[in-house]
Amino acid sequence: MSHLKLVSVKETTVSKSGINRFSWIFQRANRGTDADTHVRFQPESMTGMVYSRFMRLDPDTCYDALLSRNRRFDGWFFVGVATTGVYCRPVCPVKPPKAQNCSYYPTAAAAEKAGFRPCMRCRPELAPGHGLLDLSGNLADATATLIEDGFLNEHSVDALARRVGVTERHLRRIFAAQFGVSPVEFAQTHRLLMAKRLLTDTALPVAVVASTAGFGSVRRFNDLFRQRYGLNPLRLRKGSGASADGDMTFPLPYRPPFAWADLMRFLAQRQIGGVERIDAQGYARVVELPNRNDGSRLTGWLSVAHVPQRFALAVTVSPALTPVVPAVLARVRRLFDLDSRPDVIDAHLGALASGSPGLRVPGAFDGLEIALRAIAGERLAAAHAGAVLARIAERFGTKVEGAPPGLTHAPPSAVTLAALPPAALEELGITRETARAILSLARAVTDGMLALEPMAPLDATLAALRAMPGFDERAVQYVAMRAMAWPNAFPADDALLPARGEHIEHIEHIERSRMPSSSPHASRWAPWRAYAALHVWRLQGDVLR
Structure with missing residues (x-):
């Protein structure tokens, strides 16, 4: 029987929180007979590990994944085929080549440098990316x-x-x-x-x-x-049915499973009216992004539908956003956490994840939007915080034309908000204290003192947020989880969690008590505490932030 054994190799960098960065190294471990050639993870080997893009490509392991078309490996390596000169995803539907004709590459760029062309059937450009650590x-x-x-x-x-x-x-x-x-x-x-x-x-x-x-x-x-x-x-x-001047639709594959219904429920409870719309058809929102070609700002809309039979989301983008399609697709991937490895994360969380396999941590289409929600959520429930942000968007955001019903305005930029006097926000029913916190945040972003994105330095950004008005530790962790895509953030300090070490899987049936992020429960979920927080909120049915 063939298995994958995961072994951790410590990197040189250690975070200030004491969590080591690791790289995954895939090693072959043969046990029993070779009758079963499925590629498997051993859950017991995952404890305490995180992953990055790096992996050592063992030919036997990679070929097993290719034979089984194991979607857990999609995007983690590419296969160059000597007899055809093309490179493929491990889930390619064509007949697998012989092992001696295969070579393996960590990226599409490495495969192309070796002289291979992308396969027209499996389309390597569609492969899921790599999950983000810090x-x-x-x-x-x-x-x-x-x-x-x-x-x-x-x-x-x-x-x-x-x-x-x-x-x-x-x-x-x-x-x-x-x-x-x-x-x-x-x-x-x-x-x-x-x-x-x-x-x-497209056409x-x-x-x-x-x-x-x-x-x-x-x-x-x-x-x-x-x-x-x-x-x-x-x-x-040839054969493209796309319209030359209409909306564009792109597939964005993911690694199954995908807890779509739970993710939609989370987003629906927090939607910003006029900016977002969540219904039975999926997710839609207004988008405003800078055009790098001329410095202007482009306003349009997008919609996202789930296509489970293809293990993908279908993202439709309005024509007005054509120059920024790459940025739009990248942000959608982050918003829906499409590069996640649910097999690794769910195995680490154990029983906590059993009720919703493949639960994603919702990211941010715009980091400022999430930080504003964190400020509003200090004093308001999620739905009311969304209503406040909707009023801000309607008054100060950009109106969008020709969008689907329910979508009317893009949220205002940091520059727009930074120029407002506090009274302009107070007129919308926002308290003076909250208004000043919003303006302080917008000015920090506008001045380049704060970047709310995954590539920003984590420790410095979190320290800056802690020093700003309107952010307690829960709000800081919420921004880290959604805007900065930090999988070890734990914003559930205000969630009612089981006291005295009761089994977390029975959380909905037992007495709850507040639990700080330093508790044994939260520590054992590292480095996937953000996913644990989502599961805790799901089990309790609480609407927080």
Whole structure:
């Protein structure tokens, strides 16, 4: 019988909270016969571990995953096939190649550097990404995330190195060691795969595709596409049913299971009227993002539906957002926690997770929005806090035209809020103390003193929030969980949790008491305490923040 054994290797960086950063290393452990070739995780080996993008690619283990089309490995490695010259996801539907014809790569960029082209059947550009830990503790992961968000479309590698706080030489060295390519090669592959996605899923003109994907010129895009993939970009258009001037729909796969109903319930309890709409069809919201091409701000809308039979979400984006499609899709992935590894997390949480396998931690489409909710939630229940944010959006946000029913305004930017006097917010029924907290937050973001995003330095950001008015520790942890995508945040300090060590799986039937984040329960859930908090809230049915 074939198994995967997970062994932790401690990295050099240790957080101030005392939680070690780890990398997953996959090793082969043969037990019994070889009759069962399914790839499995051993839950007992997961305790106390977290994961990053790095994994040691053992050929036997990877080939087992390929044979079983195990979706838990989708996006964690790519398979180069010598006989066809293409590289695939481990879930590719075509007949598996022979083992001797396979080679394995940690990223699509590494596979393309080795001379392989992306498979047209499984489409490597659709593979789920890698779950986020504290990106400030892993420079290579933080760098890759910045590149995927388009940083190198506008800045140099030297600027990228300064952003993560190291020299350019050191950045190149650690990045190549982890991903097998340079930052520029990684960015180039990311642009090409985004262009491939736009060519396949939309009918946008090639010039628009090139610009949206981050290429400076159509000629450069065409030349590189032909050189790397061996075909004219327009060949991908055959059979496409996309409309040239209509809405665009993109599939975003995930690793199952996915507790869609519980996630929708969480978001529905906290929706901001006019900005968001959650109903039986799914999730929809108004979007306003900066256009990097000319500095303007683009306003449009998106909707998200669950397609469980394809293990994916279908994201529809309005035409007005075409220039920022890559940013929109990246934010949707974070909002719905699509890069999560539910098999690893659920096994670690044990019985707590058994009632809702694959529960995701809802992220943030905009970090400021989550921080404002945390401030409003200090004194109000979730629904009332959402109503306050809806009034702010209606008064100071940008109106959107042609959106689906129920969507009317984009939330105001930090710049807009920072310029307001406290009285402008007090007119909406907001207390003077809360108004001043909101304005203080907006000014810190506008001045560049605070970045509410996963790539921001965790300890420094949390310290800055603690020093600001309107943030107690629960609010700080809530922002860390949703805006900064920190999986070990624990905002459930105000949740009523079992006292004296009762079994958490029976939480809905026993006496509750308040429990601080330093309690034994919270500690044993590390490094996935954010997921534990969501399960606790789910079991209690409480609507908090």
